[in-house]
Amino acid sequence: MARIITITSGKGGVGKTSISLNLSLALAAEGFKVCLFDADLGLANVNILTGLYPQGDLESVISGRAGLTDILIRDYQGIDIIPGSSGVEKLAELTRDETGTLISAFLDMEAYDFFIFDTSAGISSQVLSFCMASHEIILVVTTEPTSLTDAYSMLKVLSKHGYECPVKVIVNQVMAGKAAQKAYARLKQTVTRFLPVKIEPLGIVASDKNVRASVISQTPFFILFPDTAASKCMAAIADKLIRHHGKAGDIPLELFWDNCLRFLENHRPRKIEKTGDAKAAKPDPDVREKLSQMEEKLSLLIKEVGEIRKLLETRALIPCPEPEEIILDFESWLAAKKG
Ligand SMILES: Nc1ncnc2c1ncn2[C@@H]1O[C@H](COP(=O)(O)OP(=O)(O)OP(=O)(O)O)[C@@H](O)[C@H]1O
Numbered sequence: 565m566a567r568i569i570t571i572t573s574g575k576g577g578v579g580k581t582s583i584s585l586n587l588s589l590a591l592a593a594e595g596f597k598v599c600l601f602d603a604d605l606g607l608a609n610v611n612i613l614t615g616l617y618p619q620g621d622l623e624s625v626i627s628g629r630a631g632l633t634d635i636l637i638r639d640y641q642g643i644d645i646i647p648g649s650s651g652v653e654k655l656a657e658l659t660r661d662e663t664g665t666l667i668s669a670f671l672d673m674e675a676y677d678f679f680i681f682d683t684s685a686g687i688s689s690q691v692l693s694f695c696m697a698s699h700e701i702i703l704v705v706t707t708e709p710t711s712l713t714d715a716y717s718m719l720k721v722l723s724k725h726g727y728e729c730p731v732k733v734i735v736n737q738v739m740a741g742k743a744a745q746k747a748y749a750r751l752k753q754t755v756t757r758f759l760p761v762k763i764e765p766l767g768i769v770a771s772d773k774n775v776r777a778s779v780i781s782q783t784p785f786f787i788l789f790p791d792t793a794a795s796k797c798m799a800a801i802a803d804k805l806i807r808h809h810g811k812a813g814d815i816p817l818e819l820f821w822d823n824c825l826r827f828l829e830n831h832r833p834r835k836i837e838k839t840g841d842a843k844a845a846k847p848d849p850d851v852r853e854k855l856s857q858m859e860e861k862l863s864l865l866i867k868e869v870g871e872i873r874k875l876l877e878t879r880a881l882i883p884c885p886e887p888e889e890i891i892l893d894f895e896s897w898l899a900a901k902k903g
């Protein structure tokens with residue numbers, strides 16, 4: 565059993581990969597055995613941040629050409645890494661045999677305390693399948709309204725699919741504690757008002773020039789600059805994750821994969837059957853009624869979206885009411901850490 569955490573965002577470029585990698589290292593520094601699964605198909609993936617260029621990826625495991633141990637990158641600065649790469653795209657269309665091969669490959673893996681899944685930007689079925697199968701999700705946002713709107717869309721889709729566990733939020737690239745606090749409060753208010761899913765703050769990561777410097781030198785900032793603000797933020801987030809260990813996060817890997825692949829199977833795009841029957845093209849007699857109901861729903865939806873936009877983008881804000889949630893006071897937190 566391991567804690568399986570999926571890191572997602574909705575919007576691209578907000579810092580999922582930087583956080584996945586450096587959080588994995590921060591957890592390993594606390595003595596935990598961590599495996600980072602690189603499920604990011606984008607350009608800025610774990611390979612680039614680490615300078616590692618693996619030969620195989622998950623696709624070779626799915627096709628039976630290699631075992632997981634062949635593609636696993638062992639002990640990179642204390643963590644293991646699975647390069648998902650093109651194999652992640654393949655997950656959506658596995659045959660029964662390939663599903664079996666994949667699940668049994670993971671069954672043979674040694675035990676880990678944490679599995680961290682770094683996902684691609686956007687709300688693809690693969691990203692959703694990882695989220696829905698995990699009992700812990702970290703949603704990365706920045707203070708930008710577009711990031712908050714995309715994060716809200718992600719939460720809405722998760723709610724629609726019945727996701728029930730509270731989603732943990734990290735505000736990244738923070739310039740000032742107040743801005744982070746406001747951004748979080750704005751998201752919280754909107755989610756509380758419109759969605760059944762719950763969110764809770766996990767922490768913030770400072771906007772730090774050493775993060776970019778570490779990308780250039782292809783060495784994670786947690787290793788290269790252990791005392792920089794972003795590294796201290798990562799250590800604090802790792803501490804919080806370790807302290808708040810609900811049993812819900814622990815799931816057997818086989819159950820995770822089973823849930824993940826079942827979700828993908830159930831959400832495959834349906835093929836439209838072509839028929840030469842002219843009658844089949846004729847509208848249903850109830851179609852007018854159904855259309856007007858849809859129109860009504862649509863206009864309600866447009867109104868709701870307008871309200872959500874206003875809430876997420878507005879500058880004036882009602883102060884966040886829950887005192888235990890004010891962990892985003894960055895300046896005083898940093899001062900205490902330095903002291
Ligand atoms: N706290 C930070 N301070 C400064 N720069 C940061 C910070 N976090 C991330 N960045 C920079 O933002 C850029 C995007 O980061 P990253 O690749 O981790 O985002 P991502 O969400 O994984 O992107 P994608 O959606 O493309 O996968 C990188 O150049 C990274 O160096």
Ligand SMILES: [Mg+2]
Nearest residue numbers: 580581604608
């Ligand atoms: Mg990424």
